[in-house]
Structure formats: structure tokens, C-alpha cells
Amino acid sequence: MKKWLFGLLIICLGVLQLSPIGILNFFNLKPDLLLIACLASVFFFRFKYAFLISIFCGLFKDAFLVYPATLNTISFAAWSYIIFRVAKEISTDNILVKVGLVFLVALLQNIIMAVLSSYYGVISLGIYLRVIIFASIYTAFVSPLIFILSKKILDR
Amino acid sequence: MFKVSKRNLKYVFAAAALIFLIPYLISLFSSPIQKIVQPPLSIFTLLQREVRGLFFYHRNYLENERLRNENYSLRIKFSEFKELYQENSRLKKLLSFKQKSVYKLIAVRVIARAPDNWSFALLVDKGRRNGINKGMVVINYRGLVGKVAEVSDDTSKIVLINDPSLGISGIVQRSRQEGLVNGTLGSNLIMRYLPEDADVLIGDTVVTSELSKSYPKGLIIGSVVNLGKEFSGLSRYAVIRPAAQLSNLEELLVIAP
Numbered sequence: 216m217k218k219w220l221f222g223l224l225i226i227c228l229g230v231l232q233l234s235p236i237g238i239l240n241f242f243n244l245k246p247d248l249l250l251i252a253c254l255a256s257v258f259f260f261r262f263k264y265a266f267l268i269s270i271f272c273g274l275f276k277d278a279f280l281v282y283p284a285t286l287n288t289i290s291f292a293a294w295s296y297i298i299f300r301v302a303k304e305i306s307t308d309n310i311l312v313k314v315g316l317v318f319l320v321a322l323l324q325n326i327i328m329a330v331l332s333s334y335y336g337v338i339s340l341g342i343y344l345r346v347i348i349f350a351s352i353y354t355a356f357v358s359p360l361i362f363i364l365s366k367k368i369l370d371r
Numbered sequence: 372m373f374k375v376s377k378r379n380l381k382y383v384f385a386a387a388a389l390i391f392l393i394p395y396l397i398s399l400f401s402s403p404i405q406k407i408v409q410p411p412l413s414i415f416t417l418l419q420r421e422v423r424g425l426f427f428y429h430r431n432y433l434e435n436e437r438l439r440n441e442n443y444s445l446r447i448k449f450s451e452f453k454e455l456y457q458e459n460s461r462l463k464k465l466l467s468f469k470q471k472s473v474y475k476l477i478a479v480r481v482i483a484r485a486p487d488n489w490s491f492a493l494l495v496d497k498g499r500r501n502g503i504n505k506g507m508v509v510i511n512y513r514g515l516v517g518k519v520a521e522v523s524d525d526t527s528k529i530v531l532i533n534d535p536s537l538g539i540s541g542i543v544q545r546s547r548q549e550g551l552v553n554g555t556l557g558s559n560l561i562m563r564y565l566p567e568d569a570d571v572l573i574g575d576t577v578v579t580s581e582l583s584k585s586y587p588k589g590l591i592i593g594s595v596v597n598l599g600k601e602f603s604g605l606s607r608y609a610v611i612r613p614a615a616q617l618s619n620l621e622e623l624l625v626i627a628p
Contacts, residue, residue, distance in 0.1 A: 226407075226408070226411070229408065229486070230412055230415055232486045233412060233483035233484060233486055233494075234412075234415065234416070234419065234483070234484065235416055235481045235482065235483055235484050235493065235620070236416065236420070236423070237484065237618070238419065240618075243557075243558065244488050245488060247486075247487070270389075274396065274397060274400050274404065275404060275408075276487065277397050277401070278397065278400065278401040278404040278405055279405070279485060279486050279492075279494060279528075280485055280486070280487065280490060281490060281520045281521060281528050281530055285394050285397055287487075288396070288397065289390055289393060292386075292389070325488075325489075328487065331489075332535060335536040338535050338555060338556050339555060339557075342555060342557050346489065350488045
């Protein structure tokens with residue numbers, strides 16, 4: 216039941232992220248809610264389930280992108296494995312540690328996307344930095360809300 | 372920490388196999404995921420629109436008044452243009468010119484935006500079944516919006532003109548100066564490869580050029596808001612504000628040739 220509720224939460228987060236009116240947009244940037252959901256699954260569920268959730272989140276995101284169509288599925292699965300290994304080494308009970316990890320992952324994900332985007336077209340350095348830094352901060356800033364929601368689902 | 376033991380080797384192989392399978396998985400799951408998400412997205416978008424409509428009732432009322440007046444004056448202008456068009460057609464016939472083909476337009480509604488910050492794309496509610504094909508040009512009442520990048524049976528993905536992957540051959544309407552218009556990931560576009568002595572001024576309108584076979588000639592791209600020199604110093608560039616308000620698109624028209 217909890218797993219199904221978490222799945223429903225992911226679909227809701229996906230719908231919010233895809234919203235055409237852009238209610239989450241802040242300075243033309245949106246947080247990566249599906250990435251947060253993928254990491255929340257690693258923090259709150261067993262790894263096998265979390266890994267499947269990560270692949271689903273990546274597929275969900277890739278299904279609505281034009282290019283590069285497989286990157287998120289691969290990277291989300293990789294992040295879930297890396298965070299699972301990191302969580303074995305350090306305590307992730309404190310919410311600030313979780314937020315820090317989300318920021319790091321979002322930053323690295325954005326850097327990978329920036330490198331790929333440079334292949335598709337010329338983007339100014341200012342825009343690169345704005346998206347890399349501010350989108351990562353925004354994602355980290357929103358993550359506690361999703362962690363609280365996930366915890367509530369688990370505690371039901 | 373990340374040492375791979377023999378026991379874990381099979382997982383590594385499984386992961387490698389998964390990576391090769393992913394493109395196939397995406398093509399398999401993409402359409403069902405879009406179909407599952409389409410109804411909640413449509414309801415969510417409808418609710419958002421209605422709430423926004425109620426919230427900005429007064430502003431919408433005033434805008435409606437203004438648009439009614441504008442519509443009235445445009446109708447008058449339109450009838451004048453109709454007269455001119457008919458006169459032009461008659462003259463063209465007299466001169467044995469080929470008649471310009473009339474485009475068929477397909478109205479579509481935006482149901483989703485790209486979920487990341489690195490591309491500008493939209494998902495619309497019509498696809499192959501409605502006659503939309505890859506490569507078709509998308510406009511709205513203000514000007515050029517983008518191009519159809521992917522089509523499924525009931526939905527289509529549209530790349531917007533401010534996506535850096537899209538390049539359009541543009542021409543300055545006043546001086547006929549040509550250049551390549553690209554997206555910047557920001558709200559503006561950039562027109563590159565303008566010669567040093569290019570006749571481009573701030574406020575000039577940029578339209579699609581006939582050099583580009585993918586776009587019909589004469590579609591409004593935007594207007595020049597800034598001019599500058601490329602880092603190499605060999606050419607100039609112009610910053611263009613798109614005519615269509617790309618951050619707030621709801622209804623669009625796909626040009627079917």
C-alpha cells in the first residue's frame with residue numbers, strides 16, 4: 216500500500232513538473248521533482264524497490280523530452296546506486312544531509328546536461344551557470360517538502 | 372567504497388545489459404506513459420486555467436474590451452487586405468504567375484512542457500491520427516513557435532524556437548539581410564553570422580527566409596532588441612525577442628503542407 220502511495224506521489228510530482236503553465240517556475244527555472252523522488256526512494260525504501268523507482272522516474276522524464284532520450288533513465292539509476300552506497304557510509308538521518316546530497320546530485324546532473332547541451336547548440340556562459348547553480352539550489356530547496364511527504368506516507 | 376567483487380560482477384553485467392536495453396524500453400514505454408499522464412495533465416491544466424481566469428477576472432475583462440476594439444479595427448483592415456489580395460491574384464493571373472499554395476492549419480492545445488531546464492519543448496494533444504507529421508511548422512497568432520520533433524498517434528512533441536538545437540534561416544524584413552537564428556535557452560533568440568556592415572537596426576522585424584526549406588517564407592520570428600559583435604570580431608549578432616510569447620503558450624496551429 217505504501218509503495219503504491221509513493222508511486223502515486225511520483226505521478227503527482229511528474230504532473231506538477233510537466234505543468235504547461237509552469238506554477239513551479241522561478242526565474243524561468245523549475246526544480247527536478249522526479250530526481251528528488253528518486254533520491255527519496257533510496258532514503259526511505261529498500262534498494263531494489265528504490266532502483267526500480269529510479270528507473271521509472273528516469274523513464275517518466277525521458278518520455279517527455281526530445282533529446283537525449285536515454286540519459287535520465289541511466290543517470291537516475293546510477294544516482295540511486297551511488298547514493299545507496301554513500302548512505303551506507305554516512306548517516307543520512309539528518310534532513311540537512313539529505314538536502315546536501317540532493318544539491319550535489321542535482322548539480323552533477325545539471326553539469327552532465329550542460330555538457331550534452333553544448334553539443335546541441337551554442338549557449339552563453341551566463342545561462343549555463345544560471346541553470347547549473349540556481350536550478351540545483353532550487354531543487355535542493357524544494358526537497359525537504361518531498362522528504363516530509365514521503366516520510367508521512369511511510370508512517371501511515 | 373565502490374570496489375566491485377566477483378559476486379557483484381553479475382549486477383554490473385545486468386546494468387550494462389540494461390543500458391543497451393534502455394533505448395528500446397523508452398520507445399516501448401514512452402507512448403503508454405504519455406497516455407497515462409495525458410488525462411490527469413489535461414484536467415490539471417484545465418483547473419489551473421479556470422482558477423487563473425477567476426483570479427484575474429478584472430484584468431481579463433479589461434483585456435477583453437481592448438481585444439474587442441482591436442478585433443474591430445483589424446476586421447476593417449482585413450477587408451481592405453482582402454480587396455488588395457483579390458486584386459493581386461487577378462494581376463498575378465494576368466502575368467501567369469504560379470498561385471501560392473494555401474496552408475492547412477491544425478489547431479492543437481498544449482498539455483505539457485519539457486520537465487527539465489535544458490530544453491524548450493511542448494507536448495500537444497494531437498498526433499499522427501490528426502494529420503500531424505514530424506518536421507511540420509508550428510505557429511500561433513503572433514508568429515513562429517517551433518517545429519514538430521516527434522509524433523505519436525495522439526500526441527506530438529514540439530521543439531520551441533528558443534531551444535538551442537533549433538536553427539532557422541531568418542531575414543530582416545526591412546533590409547533583406549540574412550542570418551541564422553538560434554535559441555539561447557533564455558527568453559530571447561540570437562541571429563548569428565551577420566557581416567560587419569549588415570544593415571540591421573534595433574526594432575527591425577525578422578521573418579523566415581525562403582532559403583530555409585523547412586519553414587514557409589515570411590513567418591514572423593521576432594524583432595531585434597540588441598546588436599553586438601561576435602567574440603571572434605569577424606561578424607556581428609542581433610538579439611531577437613520572439614514575437615510569440617513562448618513562456619505562456621496554450622493554443623497553437625500546426626501548418627500542414
